Amino acid sequence: MNKSISGFSRLSKSEKINWIVDTYFSHNENAKNIIKQYWNTNEKLQKLHDEFIENTITNYYLPLGVAPNFLINGKVHTIPMAIEESSVVAAASKAAKFWFDRGGFKAEVISTIKIGQVHFNYHGNKEALHRFFNQVKPQLLEATKHITKNMQKRGGGILDIELRDKTADIDGYFQLHATFETLDAMGANFINSCLEEFAKTFKEQALTHPDFNDEEKHIEIIMSILSNYVPECLVRAEVSCPIEELTENNDINPDEFANKFVQAVNIAEVEPYRAVTHNKGVMNGIDAVVLATGNDFRAVEAGVHAYASKDGQYKSLTHAKIEQGQFTFWIEIPLALGTVGGLTSLHPLVKLSLELLHKPSAKELMQIVAVAGLAQNFAALRSLTTTGIQEGHMKMHLMNILNQFEATENEKKQLIKHFKNHTVTHSAVVEAIEKIRS
Numbered sequence: 001m002n003k004s005i006s007g008f009s010r011l012s013k014s015e016k017i018n019w020i021v022d023t024y025f026s027h028n029e030n031a032k033n034i035i036k037q038y039w040n041t042n043e044k045l046q047k048l049h050d051e052f053i054e055n056t057i058t059n060y061y062l063p064l065g066v067a068p069n070f071l072i073n074g075k076v077h078t079i080p081m082a083i084e085e086s087s088v089v090a091a092a093s094k095a096a097k098f099w100f101d102r103g104g105f106k107a108e109v110i111s112t113i114k115i116g117q118v119h120f121n122y123h124g125n126k127e128a129l130h131r132f133f134n135q136v137k138p139q140l141l142e143a144t145k146h147i148t149k150n151m152q153k154r155g156g157g158i159l160d161i162e163l164r165d166k167t168a169d170i171d172g173y174f175q176l177h178a179t180f181e182t183l184d185a186m187g188a189n190f191i192n193s194c195l196e197e198f199a200k201t202f203k204e205q206a207l208t209h210p211d212f213n214d215e216e217k218h219i220e221i222i223m224s225i226l227s228n229y230v231p232e233c234l235v236r237a238e239v240s241c242p243i244e245e246l247t248e249n250n251d252i253n254p255d256e257f258a259n260k261f262v263q264a265v266n267i268a269e270v271e272p273y274r275a276v277t278h279n280k281g282v283m284n285g286i287d288a289v290v291l292a293t294g295n296d297f298r299a300v301e302a303g304v305h306a307y308a309s310k311d312g313q314y315k316s317l318t319h320a321k322i323e324q325g326q327f328t329f330w331i332e333i334p335l336a337l338g339t340v341g342g343l344t345s346l347h348p349l350v351k352l353s354l355e356l357l358h359k360p361s362a363k364e365l366m367q368i369v370a371v372a373g374l375a376q377n378f379a380a381l382r383s384l385t386t387t388g389i390q391e392g393h394m395k396m397h398l399m400n401i402l403n404q405f406e407a408t409e410n411e412k413k414q415l416i417k418h419f420k421n422h423t424v425t426h427s428a429v430v431e432a433i434e435k436i437r438s
Contacts, residue, residue: 009055017057048346064292064349065089066356069096071104072371079372080147080353081288083222086400088284091379092372102241107367113232114336116191118176118224124216126165129174131161132212136205140176144194146211151190156181158194165267176202184362186295186338188226194264195224196212228299230334237364237370238330239378246327252386258327260385265329268316278377279308279317282331285376289369293357294343294350300335305337307334317394320375331374335366401429411436 007353008016017035025031035058040046047379050056062082067089070077072203079096081089100281122129127366142162166173180191206212206219246261247252266277283301290297308314320329339362343350354360357368398419402412415432424429 001031004141005122007363007433008370012049016055018195019088020057027334040336045348052343052346053329062291064353067092067096067375068374069093069100070368070371071096071100072107072367074104074356077358077368078356079289079368080356080370081285082292082322083284083288085284088288089374091383092285092375095375095379095382098376099239099241102239102245103241105237105371107237107371109363109366110236111232111334112181112366113189114182114187114226114230114411115178115232115409116178116195116224116226118178118195118202119222120174120176120199120202120217121172121222122174126167126212130163132209133176135209136202138162140198140201144197147190147193147197154183156183161198173248182338182362184339185341186336186362187297189341191226192224195226199224222266228303228336230303230336231307231310233334233336234245234332235335235366235370236330236332237330237367237374239374240326240328243322243327249386254359257382257385258322261327261329261381262322264381265316265318265320266387269319270315272314273307274313278380279305281380282317282373282377285372285374286333286335286369287421289336289372290355292350293339293365294347294353295337295365296342303334303336309423318374329374329378330438331370331377333370333373335369337365337369338363340364348385397428398424401426405430406434407433 005019008019012017017032021027021029021032021035038058038061040049040059046059049059063320064080064082066078066080068078070079079092081092083089141158144158149159157180159181162177164175164177166175176195178191178195178198180187180194182190203219203221207217209217243254243258247257250303265278268275283304286300286304287297290300304317305314308317317333318329318331320327322328338344339354339360343352345351357365360368398416399412402415407415411433414436415429418432419429
């Protein structure tokens with residue numbers, strides 16, 4: 001089918017589904033049934049979900065699990081995690097319990113500054129542009145007062161605006177680089193509204209500026225947009241204990257384990273191929289909590305990975321050391337999160353997740369999310385440097401394989417019992433299923 005469709009967005013939900021089924025599934029009623037079986041029977045709730053995005057045809061479910069026993073700064077948390085990958089919630093829970101008995105996680109927010117930029121072209125006298133900026137800066141702030149009034153009452157707002165010369169990179173390219181404090185809101189709409197007001201005022205005032213000639217007066221605004229790179233919106237989380245307390249397994253030498261663990265982290269700091277997989281494990285924990293709390297995990301991912309590359313090479317997000325018999329493992333990452341606005345007040349499960357976390361402020365949520373990432377990474381590295389990653393992961397993946405083969409409840413019971421003492425691989429599970437069925 002190579003023809004486009006006009007007016008698709010104006011079709012009703014049923015008409016959209018009919019068109020999709022007729023066009024792509026050869027009028028297959030089974031496709032329509034699959035789409036409809038994920039609708040919520042509560043019409044009001046379904047309508048709410050339909051209006052989150054455009055052209056909604058159904059809901060796409062992810063499991064929402066919880067990881068208990070997280071002791072963070074002396075307070076116990078059960079952390080909600082929305083994720084489809086086997087073993088992530090189990091690994092986080094195991095790491096939480098391990099560190100619960102060793103003083104728990106310590107976390108602190110280092111800074112909460114967010115950034116937005118107005119990108120523009122100017123071809124003229126740079127000194128004249130700088131003089132103009134210094135004169136117009138108070139007017140830029142004044143022009144946004146109707147936007148910032150409520151944020152300022154709560155203690156946030158615009159922190160500063162700078163003129164940045166980027167002509168060494170692109171001819172004529174300059175920025176208005178602005179910093180913001182958005183408190184418990186992620187702040188994307190607030191920041192973008194301020195930036196667009198900056199751009200409008202900046203361009204209007206340039207037209208009447210006496211230091212500009214006729215060509216210089218016509219500043220070309222390219223775009224005004226917040227940045228998801230927030231290297232000054234930082235949170236740190238760490239765990240620490242004496243080396244002798246680092247393992248619960250008598251078969252594992254704690255000194256040997258500690259040294260292998262630190263070496264594994266060091267490898268991820270110098271080897272990008274390892275660092276990417278290492279950090280993916282960190283993000284298993286982070287994304288799951290970000291998604292469960294209605295935040296933008298794509299923005300978080302982009303900003304975190306940029307931060308991992310800030311020194312010119314992609315590196316580990318976590319760090320480990322041994323000093324005077326003490327093992328310390330920590331993470332320092334940028335996280336721009338919100339606990340008000342967006343889906344936080346709309347999605348019932350998001351509201352429930354935030355209540356489960358004791359209704360955290362944005363700073364508290366930053367700490368919880370960083371801890372989830374650190375715990376996930378600890379669990380992964382502990383497996384990698386001891387038993388290997390597959391033993392635990394494949395046992396958690398067993399149920400997915402059984403479901404793929406539509407195992408009955410009786411078959412599942414037999415196979416789960418069997419694989420308690422046997423290595424789980426896809427081929428081994430297939431062989432065991434065939435044996436039972438034969």
